[in-house]
Amino acid sequence: xxxxxxxxxxxxxxxxxxxxxxxxxxxxxxxxxxxxxxxxxxxxxxxxxxxxxxxxxxxxxxxxxxxxxxxxxxxxxxxxxxxxxxxxxxxxxxxxxxxxxxxxxxxxxxxxxxxxxxxxxxxxxxxxxxxxxxxxxxxxxxxxxxxxxxxxxxxxxxxxxxxxxxxxxxxxxxxxxxxxxxxxxxxxxxxxxxxxxxxxxxxxxxxxxxxxxxxxxxxxxxxxxxx
Numbered sequence: 001x002x003x004x005x006x007x008x009x010x011x012x013x014x015x016x017x018x019x020x021x022x023x024x025x026x027x028x029x030x031x032x033x034x035x036x037x038x039x040x041x042x043x044x045x046x047x048x049x050x051x052x053x054x055x056x057x058x059x060x061x062x063x064x065x066x067x068x069x070x071x072x073x074x075x076x077x078x079x080x081x082x083x084x085x086x087x088x089x090x091x092x093x094x095x096x097x098x099x100x101x102x103x104x105x106x107x108x109x110x111x112x113x114x115x116x117x118x119x120x121x122x123x124x125x126x127x128x129x130x131x132x133x134x135x136x137x138x139x140x141x142x143x144x145x146x147x148x149x150x151x152x153x154x155x156x157x158x159x160x161x162x163x164x165x166x167x168x169x170x171x172x173x174x175x176x177x178x179x180x181x182x183x184x185x186x187x188x189x190x191x192x193x194x195x196x197x198x199x200x201x202x203x204x205x206x207x208x209x210x211x212x213x214x215x216x217x218x219x220x221x222x223x224x225x226x227x
Contacts, residue, residue, distance in 0.1 A: 001023055001024060001047070001050075001077055001079060001083075002021055002022070002023060002024075002047065002048040002049075002050065002053060003022055003023065003024045003038055003042050003045040003046070003047060003048070003072075004021070004022035004038070004045065004048070005019065005020070005021055005022070005048060005053065005056065006019065006020035006021075006022075007019055007060075008063070008064060009068065011226075012068045012070075012095070013065070013066060013068055013095045013115055014115075014153075014155075016065040016066055016093070016095075016115075017063070017064050017065050018064055018065060018066045018067055018068045018093075018095065019056075019057065019060060019064050019066075019067050019068070020067075020068045020070060021048075021053065021067060021068070021069055021070070022035065022038055022070055022071060022072060023038075023069065023070070023071040023072045023073075023074045023077060023080075024038050024042035024045070024071070024072050025038070025039065025042055025071070025072050025073070025076060026038070026039050026071055026072045026073040026076070026099070027073055027076055027099075027101055027133060027135070028073065028099055028101070028121075028131040028132070028133050028135070029131065029132040029133055029194060030121065030130065030131050030132065030194065031132065031193060031194055031195030031197070031198045032159060032161060032164070032188055032193050032194070032195070032198050032201075033193065033194040034189065034191070034192055034193065035071070035072065036192060036193065036194040038071060038072040039072065039194055040194070042072075050083060050086065054086055054087075054090065057087065057090055057092060058090060061090070061091065064092070065092070065093060066092045066093030066094060066095060066114060066115075067087050067092050067093070067094055067095070068094075068095040068096075068097065069083070069084070069094065069095070069096050069097065070097035071097065073098065073099050073101065073102075074096060074097065074098060075096075075098050075099075075101070075102035075105040075106060075109075076101075076102065080105065080109065081105075081108055081109060081112075084096075084109060084112050084113070085112065088112055093114035093115070094112065094113055094114055094115075095113070095114060095115040095116070095117065096109060096113050096115075096116050096117070097117045097118075097119070098116070098117070098118050098119070098143070099118070099119050099121070099131075100118045100119070100120075100139070100140045100143030100144065100147075101135055101139055101140065101143070102139070102143075103139055103142040103143040103146055106143055106146055106147075107146055110146065110147075110150045110152060113150075113152055114152065114153070115152065115153045115154065116147050116150065116152055116153075116154040116155075117154070117155050117156075117157060118143060118144065118147055118154070118155075118156050118157070119156075119157055119158070119159070120144075120156045120157065120158045120173055120177070121158070122158070122164065122165060122169055122173070123169055123172035123173055123176070124137040124140060124141065124176065125137070126169070127140060130164055144156070144176075144177065148180060153181070154180075154181060154182065155181070155182040155183065155184055156177055156180055156182070156183050156184070157183070157184035157185075157186055157226075158170070158173060158183075158184070158185060158186065159186040159187075159188050160185055160186065160187075160188060160204060160209070160212070161188035161198075161201055161202070161203060161204065162201070162202055162203075162204060163198070163201045163202075167212070167215070170212055170215070170216060171215070171216075174216050174219035174220070175219070177219070177220070178219045178220075179219075179220070179221075180220055180221070181220070181221050181222065182220065182221065182222045182223075182224065183216060183219075183220040183222070183223050183224075184223075184224045184225075184226055185209055185212055185213060185216075185223070185224070185225045185226070186226045187203055187204070187209060187225070187226060187227040188201070188203045188204070189203065190202070190203060206225075206227060209225045209227070210225060212225075213225050
């Protein structure tokens with residue numbers, strides 16, 4: 001299940017230092033995904049036993065604030081609640097990165113989570129196109145509402161690129177998520193992508209991202225650009 005560890009990150013959890021663990025596999029096939037090795041052939045990566053992870057975290061007490069669980073898509077794993085519980089028992093906070101496709105699992109986890117980051121791939125009507133999957137958009141909508149009503153710190157975030165996202169798309173997302181706490185525009189990096197053709201795609205310029213940020217600020221309590 002666990003196929004990678006980043007010992008310390010200063011950017012994955014706002015105002016926290018965290019260890020990041022990468023879980024294998026995903027139910028989406030977003031062509032711009034930057035972790036293709038976790039999606040295509042995760043068995044080629046060394047699997048890290050949970051006990052080994054917990055021993056590593058025990059040694060990090062006093063050095064990190066929490067653990068970010070990312071992927072892949074963590075919520076497709078039935079053992080995720082057990083993993084979260086064991087991390088919490090060590091005294092660490094837990095941040096979950098999710099695509100929102102499994103609201104049932106998300107609802108189980110929310111009481112134990114300290115921060116939730118949900119990827120918003122695009123307007124709901126374009127979800128199947130962008131994710132190259134048969135996801136029911138109703139599941140995405142339900143996850144958004146669970147997170148917004150959770151009482152936990154959260155962010156919604158979109159990796160944006162000209163090939164897939166227009167100004168109109170971003171405005172549709174803003175109308176849908178209006179009033180949410182934090183929205184993040186993430187810069188697309190054409191370096192390592194699930195669909196190799198997307199390594200030839202252009203990114204938005206910094207100026208374009210800042211213009212989008214200004215456009216979206218009336219809809220959210222906080223808007224951030226991550227490049």
